[in-house]
Amino acid sequence: MKRIFACLMTIAVLSAGAFVNNASGQNLPSANSRASAGAAAAAPLKLSLPLKDGSVRFLVIGDTGTGSEKQHQLADVMTRYREIFPYEFVLMMGDNMYGGEKAQDFKNKFENVYKRLHDDKVKFYATLGNHDESNQRFYELFNMNGEEYYRFKKGNIAFYSLNSNYMDQKQIKWLEEQLAKDDSEWKIAFFHHPPYSSGGKHGSSLGLREIVEPIFLKYGVNAVFAGHEHFYERLKPQKGIYYFISGAGGKLRSGDVKDNSPLTEKAFDKDMSFMLLEIAGDELHFQVISRTAETVDSGVLTKQKRQSAASAK
Amino acid sequence: MKQEMKTRTVLATGAALALCLTFGALPTEARVGLAPQQQAARRGVSPRYMRAIATFDSRVRDYVAMREGLEEKMPTLAKDSTPEQIEAHKTAFQGAVRAARNGAKRGDIFTPVFAEYIRSIIRSAYRGRELQELRQTVMEAETKGVALRVNYPYPESNELVEMPPALLLKLPQLPKQVKYRFVGRNMLLVDRENGLIIDYMLKALP
Numbered sequence A: 001m002k003r004i005f006a007c008l009m010t011i012a013v014l015s016a017g018a019f020v021n022n023a024s025g026q027n028l029p030s031a032n033s034r035a036s037a038g039a040a041a042a043a044p045l046k047l048s049l050p051l052k053d054g055s056v057r058f059l060v061i062g063d064t065g066t067g068s069e070k071q072h073q074l075a076d077v078m079t080r081y082r083e084i085f086p087y088e089f090v091l092m093m094g095d096n097m098y099g100g101e102k103a104q105d106f107k108n109k110f111e112n113v114y115k116r117l118h119d120d121k122v123k124f125y126a127t128l129g130n131h132d133e134s135n136q137r138f139y140e141l142f143n144m145n146g147e148e149y150y151r152f153k154k155g156n157i158a159f160y161s162l163n164s165n166y167m168d169q170k171q172i173k174w175l176e177e178q179l180a181k182d183d184s185e186w187k188i189a190f191f192h193h194p195p196y197s198s199g200g201k202h203g204s205s206l207g208l209r210e211i212v213e214p215i216f217l218k219y220g221v222n223a224v225f226a227g228h229e230h231f232y233e234r235l236k237p238q239k240g241i242y243y244f245i246s247g248a249g250g251k252l253r254s255g256d257v258k259d260n261s262p263l264t265e266k267a268f269d270k271d272m273s274f275m276l277l278e279i280a281g282d283e284l285h286f287q288v289i290s291r292t293a294e295t296v297d298s299g300v301l302t303k304q305k306r307q308s309a310a311s312a313k
Numbered sequence B: 001m002k003q004e005m006k007t008r009t010v011l012a013t014g015a016a017l018a019l020c021l022t023f024g025a026l027p028t029e030a031r032v033g034l035a036p037q038q039q040a041a042r043r044g045v046s047p048r049y050m051r052a053i054a055t056f057d058s059r060v061r062d063y064v065a066m067r068e069g070l071e072e073k074m075p076t077l078a079k080d081s082t083p084e085q086i087e088a089h090k091t092a093f094q095g096a097v098r099a100a101r102n103g104a105k106r107g108d109i110f111t112p113v114f115a116e117y118i119r120s121i122i123r124s125a126y127r128g129r130e131l132q133e134l135r136q137t138v139m140e141a142e143t144k145g146v147a148l149r150v151n152y153p154y155p156e157s158n159e160l161v162e163m164p165p166a167l168l169l170k171l172p173q174l175p176k177q178v179k180y181r182f183v184g185r186n187m188l189l190v191d192r193e194n195g196l197i198i199d200y201m202l203k204a205l206p
Helices: A002-016 A031-041 A069-084 A103-111 A115-119 A134-138 A169-180 A206-219 B002-022 B036-042 B047-072 B083-100 B112-125 B128-139 B165-170
Strands: A019-021 A027-029 A056-061 A089-092 A123-125 A150-154 A157-161 A186-190 A223-226 A232-235 A242-246 A264-268 A273-280 A283-290 A295-302 B178-183 B186-191 B197-201
Touching: A056 A069, A056 A242, A069 A115, A069 A273, A069 A283, A103 B083, A134 B083, A157 A169, A169 A206, A169 B165, A186 A206, A206 B128, A206 B165, A232 A283, A232 A295, A242 A273, A242 A283, A264 A295, B036 B047, B047 B083, B047 B112, B047 B178, B112 B165, B112 B197
Parallel strands: A056 A089, A089 A123, A157 A186, A186 A223, A223 A242
Antiparallel strands: A019 A027, A056 A273, A150 A157, A232 A242, A232 A264, A273 A283, A283 A295, B178 B186, B186 B197
16 A cells, blocks of 8 residues: 555656746746657658748747647747748747736747747747737737737738737728738738637637628638637638638647538647648648647648739729 | 817718728728717617717727826837836836726716617627627636726736627727727726726626
């Protein structure tokens, strides 16, 4: 009996040792758990992206802001992938900061996690999730330019970061105005709440879809990225638009994707993940990587032929 | 004061006309820039509610003018701020507004008649399945533990409920500094920068 008790105590002590708490109560990885993270990150990397000359290369990740050990492990894989796929920037799908936004939280849940990418001058472009305060728009490393919704361009691709928490008349007007004069080859929108989703907990954001989808169709938005659901999902194209969910960058809702959902083309809810993307000419190449560096989805999508209201002018 | 009111009315009317012409392609509800009273007038709102909407609009604008005045005296928060600067600004801004609004209480902005108007909007816009979906969206959010106290901060560790876009198009428009939020069935007015609960009304959702 004493032996069993001693065994149980040893296991408990070892488990507790996997994390150390800092002053703010944040779980930080201990040396032991960092070693296991290193083991996961040591898995061989495979690349199925073409690395074409002049292509735009970026990474998509969502719902990151925990500062957890697993977020660190995923960040390690992201960093290693940059050695074979030199992406220039990262799109963040919101929920950048869970459970508090003191200065130390920005460091624990973001800066320290992606430190090597920051050191390499990889730019992060954030959008606001339902756990994010509006003041994040002033944070230099989120590159939001002081705005809750904004647009930026890379090559001939226009990116629209929207605030899906608060899609009011001002934002709708801004979006329509911007898209109406946008003649970019690709138009990509990213925001937190997914218009289409096979998630059991949340599911599709129908109210948001009702408002934004007609605008996307009218002005020829090609692809939409969202988070909120803590898994990866590639939706079947909806009315010709490509939809992705990448919301397992810091949290995982294991087993949440509904079986046999008619919306799903491919889904992964067994582990945390991020997306690698390369846009070259009329092709959007993607590869989805898990925390253990496995490729869980990949493929290529061709730019839609439909005409937008802007290009029709 | 009268002159100021007159100027404000002229500006609002001019802006409304210009925007009607500019955004004629948008759905009626989405036409931007109409003052809350003008929005309401289009919907055939009763004179009693019209007066309540005008009072609400005026008090919101007074709040915004006050908080803008206070923020102007503080160091500007640049678009490339550090976390320390963001936190310091928020804390100082909260302190200044809380001191200036000492004694503010529930109902100062959400007057009883205006609250009744909000309930009537939601009741008429959401029925059956749509109301169920709205309730689900609002209730599934992690807002338990948010204390409803005027002039106190909305806790930053709590989730902010996604505001249903169709409802936002029906509610009186707010200046960008102020936002509607749900906590359970209750509706709040929250300052987007300092996070203070400016006012709240109970049982907005049926």
